[in-house]
Amino acid sequence: MSRRYGRLARAAFLALIALLYVFLIAPIVIVVVASLNAGRFLVFPPDGLSLQWYVKFMNSGPFVRSFLFSLRLAALTTVITTVIGTAAALYVVRHARRNNALRMLLVAPLQLPGIMTSLALLIFYYAIGLGGTSYLGLLIGHVVVCTPYAFLTVAAVLYNFDRSLEEAARSLGAGSVTAFRRITLPIIKGGVIAGAVFSFITSFDQFPISLLLSGVGTTTLPIQVFDYLRFSFDPTAAAVGTVNILITLGVVIMTERLVGLESLYLGGRQ
Amino acid sequence: MLMRARRSRRPWFLVVPAVALVVVFFVLPYANLLVMSFFMPGKAEPYDAIPTLGNYTSALGDSFQWWILWRTLKLGFLTTLFTLVVGYPLAYNLARAGSKVKGMLLVLLLSPLLVGVVVRSFGWMVLLADNGLINSIVKHWGLAPHGLKLMYNEFGVLVGTVHIYLPFMVLSLSGALENIPPDLELAARSLGASFTKAFWRIVFPLSLPGVFAGCLLVFVLAVSSYVIPVLLGGFKVITTPLLVVQTAVDVHNWPGAAAQAVILFATSLACIGLYFKLMNRAMRGLSA
Numbered sequence: 001m002s003r004r005y006g007r008l009a010r011a012a013f014l015a016l017i018a019l020l021y022v023f024l025i026a027p028i029v030i031v032v033v034a035s036l037n038a039g040r041f042l043v044f045p046p047d048g049l050s051l052q053w054y055v056k057f058m059n060s061g062p063f064v065r066s067f068l069f070s071l072r073l074a075a076l077t078t079v080i081t082t083v084i085g086t087a088a089a090l091y092v093v094r095h096a097r098r099n100n101a102l103r104m105l106l107v108a109p110l111q112l113p114g115i116m117t118s119l120a121l122l123i124f125y126y127a128i129g130l131g132g133t134s135y136l137g138l139l140i141g142h143v144v145v146c147t148p149y150a151f152l153t154v155a156a157v158l159y160n161f162d163r164s165l166e167e168a169a170r171s172l173g174a175g176s177v178t179a180f181r182r183i184t185l186p187i188i189k190g191g192v193i194a195g196a197v198f199s200f201i202t203s204f205d206q207f208p209i210s211l212l213l214s215g216v217g218t219t220t221l222p223i224q225v226f227d228y229l230r231f232s233f234d235p236t237a238a239a240v241g242t243v244n245i246l247i248t249l250g251v252v253i254m255t256e257r258l259v260g261l262e263s264l265y266l267g268g269r270q
Numbered sequence: 271m272l273m274r275a276r277r278s279r280r281p282w283f284l285v286v287p288a289v290a291l292v293v294v295f296f297v298l299p300y301a302n303l304l305v306m307s308f309f310m311p312g313k314a315e316p317y318d319a320i321p322t323l324g325n326y327t328s329a330l331g332d333s334f335q336w337w338i339l340w341r342t343l344k345l346g347f348l349t350t351l352f353t354l355v356v357g358y359p360l361a362y363n364l365a366r367a368g369s370k371v372k373g374m375l376l377v378l379l380l381s382p383l384l385v386g387v388v389v390r391s392f393g394w395m396v397l398l399a400d401n402g403l404i405n406s407i408v409k410h411w412g413l414a415p416h417g418l419k420l421m422y423n424e425f426g427v428l429v430g431t432v433h434i435y436l437p438f439m440v441l442s443l444s445g446a447l448e449n450i451p452p453d454l455e456l457a458a459r460s461l462g463a464s465f466t467k468a469f470w471r472i473v474f475p476l477s478l479p480g481v482f483a484g485c486l487l488v489f490v491l492a493v494s495s496y497v498i499p500v501l502l503g504g505f506k507v508i509t510t511p512l513l514v515v516q517t518a519v520d521v522h523n524w525p526g527a528a529a530q531a532v533i534l535f536a537t538s539l540a541c542i543g544l545y546f547k548l549m550n551r552a553m554r555g556l557s558a
Contacts (some may be wrong), residue, residue: 009465017363021378025435028385030403033513034524041407042396080438088288095280106288109296113494115511116303116531118295122301123306126316144295147288204387209495212519222388225384229392229501236478241389248384252377 028191028245035238053239065242066224073220074204077142081199084143085150092151094160107148114145114208122212133215146202150195157191190258196257201248245257278550296355307528316524325529333528337514339537342509346493346538347422349431350485355441356432359483361443362473366452377408383437390500394430435491439484446480447473458475471541482549493538510534 008042030042035054039047058061088106096102109117120139125137169179184194210220221244225237277497310318329335383392397403398420405417419546420426450473458468496511505512510530518527 005464012335013359013363016359020360021375023433025355025378027397027433028391029393031389031393032394034393041401041406042397042403043401074469078312084287087284089279091285095282096285102285102289105292105297109294109549111489111490112300113496113498113511115494116535117299118512119518119527119531120299120303122294122518123316123528124295124302127302140291140295144291147291179555201384205384205385206391212515219382222386225327225392225528226497226501229388233395237389237392238396241385241392244389245385249381252384259343 031241035242053235056236057239066219066221070221074200077203078200081146081150082196085147086154091153101221109145110148118209118212138213141213142203149198153195154191157188297375303528307532309525311523311525325525329529346489349492350489352432353488354437355403357439361440365447387497422506426502427507430502434489442484446477450476
């Protein structure tokens, strides 16, 4: 009797879990479905399939321009943050493990809301004469909020790094650069790649920083979509969103193949 | 000799770029924001460098702004509560899953995090709009002939914020739950405790550090969210971050916006302080 009750409770629990995952995934799946929908609104019963929103996306100058701009910006941001973040992680883990103040400073941009950081930067740029909305200012904003990700993921891997391996290489005559390139880098590669992935996605999807810092000619994709959605409802956004989702999915699958998703999870939790 | 001396020196140049970046483009801008909040709003320029307390007195004397701040905190609190209630079963399930299933669940859990907030809000708009999917189903089956008002109100904003911050809560909780050996629960069960009793007496108290961390994280994120209230609230649910941006960008009153931002920070810090106090008392009560 009690066993049957237990099994029933367990089934109910698993059903609840399944329902919650549906809640998590629903808006993303619905964007993909809406992008393939023939009508302007997704209704029940559905209107049928169509690729018209993708055609509209391809033919829309602003969307394509901002899409390419976002890709370039995210790529540049990723290169800069990966170098800066990896270097900082090497120093902090090896030479300043107990320096909590330093670590807190480096992850501080994650702790304060992006929209406030954005406002603070906008006003600061004006004060130092960088102008309100320049490409450089936008890039710096993205680098500031993405660097902590690169730092954290590399640091997470470095904590478990056995330094005697590098020392062995050095004692066998390798220079510090060779030892780093041949021993250290291959071992921390997973963390570096995971950090780069996080940086890329964070920059590509970045909203609050871009909202106040992007201007004419430096409009990122999320801002372009937001401007469309603010006052009207346009399914072209669904096509853009689907392309966005596919890019993210591609990047995540590539990471999974290269280093395994666990490293993203562990890196993000440090 | 020379080699050794050089090797023992700390390679501080590695950390200089990152520190310089954060100090110059993060710490200084926030310091500047704080200073700005004590300046006069300018006429031709965005501000005049004349010290004043006027921005604070006008912000604090405005009952409308108090009301907006109250709504922001209320929405933050409700978001935290709902993510905790919804996130706990998910985290428990995740922490007890086998490693193969866990990988898949993690992908499901993290993938919403990796899709931009604008795209996710759009997904909710498709579902919740007056002529959206849910309303079309409801009308089709005649459940509510006039449809339901699911968006452009606080309900829509809450659905969006709970959805967006749920993964953060689940990750905090599952981290704590994973550290509780399942044996403890099994021991309690084998000694005759029901599942419910074992849960409330063993598992839940031991998971409190995760509850504590998750709630803090979600509250801080939720009170400062911007996109969700704009897109799912449709400028009908004004919160303090919206007001700050409006004051800065539309009214072009930078000192006023800075003061409002400082007030929001101060209030959330006060809430966090209060929360720490309550939480400490709760933890002491458990250990006694």
